[in-house]
Amino acid sequence: MPELRKDPIIGRWVIISTERGRRPSEFLPDEIRTRGGFCPLCEGNEDKTPPEVFAVRENGCPPNSTGWTLRVVPNKFPALRVEGDLNREGEGLYDKMNGVGAHEVVIETPKHDETLSTLPTDKVIMVLKAYRERISDLTRDPRIRYILVFKNHGAAAGASLEHSHSQIIALPIVPKRVSEEIDGAKAYYEYKERCVFCDIIRQEMGHKARIITENGGAIALAPFASRFPFETWILPKDHSAYFHHTQPAQFRDVASLLSDALRRIESTLPRAPYNFMLHTAPPNETDEPFYHWHIEIIPILTKVAGFEWGTGFYINPTPPEEAAKYLRKARFQENRG
Amino acid sequence: MPELRKDPIIGRWVIISTERGRRPSEFLPDEIRTRGGFCPLCEGNEDKTPPEVFAVRENGCPPNSTGWTLRVVPNKFPALRVEGDLNREGEGLYDKMNGVGAHEVVIETPKHDETLSTLPTDKVIMVLKAYRERISDLTRDPRIRYILVFKNHGAAAGASLEHSHSQIIALPIVPKRVSEEIDGAKAYYEYKERCVFCDIIRQEMGHKARIITENGGAIALAPFASRFPFETWILPKDHSAYFHHTQPAQFRDVASLLSDALRRIESTLPRAPYNFMLHTAPPNETDEPFYHWHIEIIPILTKVAGFEWGTGFYINPTPPEEAAKYLRKARFQENRG
Numbered sequence: 279m280p281e282l283r284k285d286p287i288i289g290r291w292v293i294i295s296t297e298r299g300r301r302p303s304e305f306l307p308d309e310i311r312t313r314g315g316f317c318p319l320c321e322g323n324e325d326k327t328p329p330e331v332f333a334v335r336e337n338g339c340p341p342n343s344t345g346w347t348l349r350v351v352p353n354k355f356p357a358l359r360v361e362g363d364l365n366r367e368g369e370g371l372y373d374k375m376n377g378v379g380a381h382e383v384v385i386e387t388p389k390h391d392e393t394l395s396t397l398p399t400d401k402v403i404m405v406l407k408a409y410r411e412r413i414s415d416l417t418r419d420p421r422i423r424y425i426l427v428f429k430n431h432g433a434a435a436g437a438s439l440e441h442s443h444s445q446i447i448a449l450p451i452v453p454k455r456v457s458e459e460i461d462g463a464k465a466y467y468e469y470k471e472r473c474v475f476c477d478i479i480r481q482e483m484g485h486k487a488r489i490i491t492e493n494g495g496a497i498a499l500a501p502f503a504s505r506f507p508f509e510t511w512i513l514p515k516d517h518s519a520y521f522h523h524t525q526p527a528q529f530r531d532v533a534s535l536l537s538d539a540l541r542r543i544e545s546t547l548p549r550a551p552y553n554f555m556l557h558t559a560p561p562n563e564t565d566e567p568f569y570h571w572h573i574e575i576i577p578i579l580t581k582v583a584g585f586e587w588g589t590g591f592y593i594n595p596t597p598p599e600e601a602a603k604y605l606r607k608a609r610f611q612e613n614r615g
Numbered sequence: 616m617p618e619l620r621k622d623p624i625i626g627r628w629v630i631i632s633t634e635r636g637r638r639p640s641e642f643l644p645d646e647i648r649t650r651g652g653f654c655p656l657c658e659g660n661e662d663k664t665p666p667e668v669f670a671v672r673e674n675g676c677p678p679n680s681t682g683w684t685l686r687v688v689p690n691k692f693p694a695l696r697v698e699g700d701l702n703r704e705g706e707g708l709y710d711k712m713n714g715v716g717a718h719e720v721v722i723e724t725p726k727h728d729e730t731l732s733t734l735p736t737d738k739v740i741m742v743l744k745a746y747r748e749r750i751s752d753l754t755r756d757p758r759i760r761y762i763l764v765f766k767n768h769g770a771a772a773g774a775s776l777e778h779s780h781s782q783i784i785a786l787p788i789v790p791k792r793v794s795e796e797i798d799g800a801k802a803y804y805e806y807k808e809r810c811v812f813c814d815i816i817r818q819e820m821g822h823k824a825r826i827i828t829e830n831g832g833a834i835a836l837a838p839f840a841s842r843f844p845f846e847t848w849i850l851p852k853d854h855s856a857y858f859h860h861t862q863p864a865q866f867r868d869v870a871s872l873l874s875d876a877l878r879r880i881e882s883t884l885p886r887a888p889y890n891f892m893l894h895t896a897p898p899n900e901t902d903e904p905f906y907h908w909h910i911e912i913i914p915i916l917t918k919v920a921g922f923e924w925g926t927g928f929y930i931n932p933t934p935p936e937e938a939a940k941y942l943r944k945a946r947f948q949e950n951r952g
Contacts, residue, residue: 287796474623582773584765588892
């Protein structure tokens with residue numbers, strides 16, 4: 279059972295794999311299992327993953343067989359386990375608990391050489407709907423306090439498989455980074471009685487310099503205090519705290535803007551690795567006027583080094599206004615969806 | 616002038632280089648200027664760095680000439696500038712200020728192929744003394760609120776020059792990561808009336824499983840909630856909030872343990888990149904009973920990915936108890952100092 283341990287000074291939790299630790303010799307330079315090798319996420323290899331928990335299949339073909347357009351499966355090497363109780367306990371001055379939670383993989387396409395940015399909009403909508411399904415389902419587990427959806431694209435962004443996929447982790451606590459964002463948004467709302475994200479959208483739409491692209495329902499912008507070069511946020515224009523409460527009609531605009539933003543990033547920074555994270559309010563609470571779900575995309579172009587680790591500060595060599603300019607004028611193939 | 620910008624939601628500051636932003640084409644795969652190439656930090660190339668602000672020289676040879684064992688010079692490409700006023704101002708709902716501060720490079724040795732772990736203890740003491748000198752000097756600037764000393768070793772740890780060096784950044788604000796640690800330590804002290812770091816040292820010395828090595832004045836341990844595999848903390852055994860108030864006699868034990876810990880890491884994980892950060896209390900305050908300066912060393916073996924960015928949580932595949940076991944039994948050449 280993995281173990282959750284809390285830093286006694288700053289209260290940050292860490293997941294420690296206690297079953298069989300990675301030895302020094304196992305930290306070899308990264309290799310991504312590439313085209314030449316075997317890929318457990320490709321169509322035809324359904325028996326190489328744990329049984330699916332959700333899938334989009336045509337013509338009623340049976341689960342865990344071919345004929346799918348999207349599958350969600352438990353991670354074969356999960357960071358957290360679904361079985362068991364939380365069992366909080368102490369160890370002298372330290373705190374720990376069982377690593378209870380869920381860790382799933384969203385296989386976005388059956389084809390090895392497609393990526394989220396080459397998929398037609400209809401299929402990107404399907405991916406967002408799969409996120410919503412899984413969040414709604416995992417939310418029903420009373421041990422779960424937060425669900426994070428994220429994507430690692432490229433080896434330098436932490437992807438260990440090349441085949442296009444995203445991940446879902448359900449956690450037994452609300453993580454620090456999330457509660458900081460919630461607390462900050464709440465403090466702003468208490469002072470202004472307005473959602474800080476709605477205010478950001480309004481100011482950016484007036485100012486224009488940091489807008490990358492927009493459509494009727496969503497906006498993509500380079501945030502004012504971007505930590506990373508070409509950092510891109512995608513926000514629905516209408517206020518909504520929970521991603522999984524979003525109406526299907528809104529999905530089209532967000533999906534098409536996500537696809538558009540990823541194409542702009544790929545065309546401006548060819549083959550750049552990136553991460554994206556879905557930021558949504560912790561579930562099981564009443565609708566929140568202060569929080570606004572969104573997606574943060576960070577291309578991995580610089581290294582996190584001693585300065586960042588020591589301060590929590592970031593040094594960004596490309597002002598967001600310039601990043602937005604490059605991304606606005608990016609040339610790329612039109613969306614097929 | 617670089618610009619400091621504050622994220623309006625979570626209050627995190629970012630340094631934005633506004634003078635001439637890095638373009639997309641400038642984010643090419645890393646190359647470290649290696650042995651074959653020209654090194655501006657080597658002895659004989661003193662005119663290729665800005666004039667030194669501190670040096671250890673034998674026989675009174677003139678500044679910025681050969682004959683030194685250690686030099687501190689301003690960074691040629693500083694993240695912050697020494698000139699100018701702070702000028703806090705708003706931009707709609709956003710906050711920003713001038714990037715005032717200092718950014719210096721500590722050249723730890725005149726020889727290109729020596730590293731902090733191969734230097735004799737006497738020279739490591741010299742490096743720590745140089746940190747103390749520079750912190751004491753920068754503390755006198757009333758615009759400065761925090762001074763961070765850190766080291767990036769290896770390309771994957773963010774080093775852009777191979778020659779052994781560390782860096783000092785003086786900031787006009789106390790960064791988030793530092794105030795979180797201060798606040799956490801203060802909360803513990805208010806509850807227990809004991810320093811949390813002193814309590815950690817006591818518990819670890821009783822328990823033994825996470826101790827890597829120790830001597831009369833200092834201890835090296837794998838922290839209970841290690842974020843990274845083989846993360847190593849070095850703490851002076853005697854309570855002291857400020858690194859720059861440490862007495863010269865204490866330096867020998869800390870320096871010798873730092874050197875010992877780096878040798879153990881290098882022997883266990885050959886050529887592993889690493890960062891280390893000196894954690895010390897913000898200067899210009901009265902002596903603090905709740906804070907305890909220390910050094911955190913993090914080998915760079917895993918990738919920070921979407922999960923970490925989204926949660927602030929870390930997944931560590933090597934339990935600290937196992938890491939400590941490997942580092943305890945590491946075989947390496949004895950310290951020459």
